[in-house]
Amino acid sequence: MPPAKPSATPGPPRAGARVTLRDVARTLGVSVATVSNAYNRPDQLSEDLRQRVLQAARDLGYHGPDPLARSLRRGRTGVLGVVYDAPLDYAFADPAAALFLGSVTRTVQNRDLNVLLLAAPHDSQADATLAVRNASVDGFIVYCAADGSALLRAVLERGLPTVLVDQEPHAGAVNVGIDDAGGAQAAAAHLLALGHRHLGVLCLELSEQRASGPVGPAREAQTTYRTTDQRLRGYRAAAAPHPDATLYPTEAAHNTPDSGEALTRDLLTRHPQVTALLCMSDVLAQGALRAAAALGRRVPEDLSVVGFDDLPGSETMDLTTVWQPTGDKGEQVGQAMLTLLAGQPAAPVTLPTRLVVRGTTAPPAP
């Protein structure tokens, strides 16, 4: 490393000590209250003095009241923590997450609230709960966490207003979610009604211990992500009346098209008799379609595919899928949080899902 440059940056802020409200007050010979008012309540002092205060602040290199101290005194930070139990990359890779978060942000922004994204560290050695325990926030939104996970526990321990999204209910938190089981059931029922009997299933993450590949009964029993669990139950519920129907569940380590593609290749190679695929997300379905094309299986003639989410792009892909009100969900979550922050109890919400039949499903080839 080269020796530090001798000349500190000349133009910008004076290096060294931090300038505070008090310094400005002292310079001008006024009270700190007055300086504070100059920033927060212009009507509490004469315009003349106010300008002098602001000028002195500029001269001294005072950058305005410290948000931290202000938050402490005011008792609110204006920040909402969103807990996402996966590295930031994956959070970004998921359009449904983007949609949801955009919607939450929009809803709370009117109340001068911002969103702090608390993603899991890439380094699995690192303590994922540290960020949660240290975050200066007014409340938590848990978007994605395994039931019973350390992360979830850390959130609940903070005792702040908390909204759980698509999670098992917990005391001290409000739940907002969708009818995962119902939507999944409708999707599977649709395929079964078309005559399919060998259904591949592309699951989202089953548990914090990510894995990829076929899912046996033992593994299936360990499912801790509620969304995955509910959807799988939905599929199975639809299959129950059909003794001749078989499900071939596999799990993706991450919700990405690549993951879906790899899983599909593997599944179709292993079980060529599979004529239809139940995917727990449109993103996985997208990968499934790519794999089908690569394998030379026409959709829907040789292979039916159903997704989940109904992303904006899925209509273009003509994908049969289960629609969920992602935007609404974000809004409901935001509203629930605002209610909690206002000190009022918020009621849990369950939003409906709906099967949208498009062009990727058809009866199996005879």
Place this chain on the structure above:
Amino acid sequence: MPPAKPSATPGPPRAGARVTLRDVARTLGVSVATVSNAYNRPDQLSEDLRQRVLQAARDLGYHGPDPLARSLRRGRTGVLGVVYDAPLDYAFADPAAALFLGSVTRTVQNRDLNVLLLAAPHDSQADATLAVRNASVDGFIVYCAADGSALLRAVLERGLPTVLVDQEPHAGAVNVGIDDAGGAQAAAAHLLALGHRHLGVLCLELSEQRASGPVGPAREAQTTYRTTDQRLRGYRAAAAPHPDATLYPTEAAHNTPDSGEALTRDLLTRHPQVTALLCMSDVLAQGALRAAAALGRRVPEDLSVVGFDDLPGSETMDLTTVWQPTGDKGEQVGQAMLTLLAGQPAAPVTLPTRLVVRGTTAPPAP
């Protein structure tokens, strides 16, 4: 609205007053310093007393030291603000942003720093700078902001350690960026060398006043996003030696495939003589490929397409593009921030770009 439920949630935290360190201390008859030490310096008190403190805390419903007060006292928050001059939806829609942010996060996470994403409000009425002025952060990373924008000014006014990504240099901040102009020049030179003379250009946003469609000289002169400006200059620099070459610049209001598709349709309809497309991002290029397919123009026989970024998916698409070290960039930004936070001066960084020729470029049809 129905009347508020009479019974407050019974299980969770005691409603009403907040429990503090002092309450715990008082209950046990010890000093607050001791309670604080129980949490922060277990070696400073007997294990026995420590357990009693922790137990009393649990009994009282004390959730641990308030991060806000702690941050104030310690003089650091452990949060880095990342300024993104677009709504969160768009931030998420951009895989390059995901990659970059993931890399930044990974780099600073080892130092117990988290990332606060400060995206612009959807409601353009809202004050975008408010979040910046109120954020309790140790430093700012400006990922995407127009030169001279209110957002950028607000950041610089905070006087905190600041890293500017792909931006014009500013006093009091460190720049980290890539060789945009060089990469763009290489891309255009490649097409010109293949014999193309009518080059469509799909620009990223030119200025905060988003617009979509053809770009005239007047509009081009108003470019305030440095990335767009530099890349356009690169394209033009490559074209300069070829008097018979013509550029047809258009601008996208947002960096999305849809935007690229619409722009391409419009451009090719308006100027059928165009045989090649210079896209300022792989995302736009992806849209361009979709449009070409829809219009029945084969790539690369009837239309050459060059992207920018070289996203992970672009190799699969066999897209000729300008590679940039997105991951490295994030790491450099993280490192620069860590250096600044350590009170040392950080040197500006410019990373190289490189043209990657794949299958979407070829000589024009004779």
Place this chain on the structure above:
DNA sequence: CATTCACTCTGAAACGATTCAGAGTGCTGT
């Protein structure tokens, strides 16, 4: 027996702001 030392624990001063309850003004109305 006097020192020294390690071990626990405490008091009080920060950290940087906001805010409430006045204290001085000077002006108006009667």
Place this chain on the structure above:
DNA sequence: ACAGCACTCTGAATCGTTTCAGAGTGAATG
């Protein structure tokens, strides 16, 4: 001339911690 009022400005308490400089113990050391 005096009460009343509007307008400015101030003092001091407070938000919930951390941390530094000891104070008080009892045991080990010489």
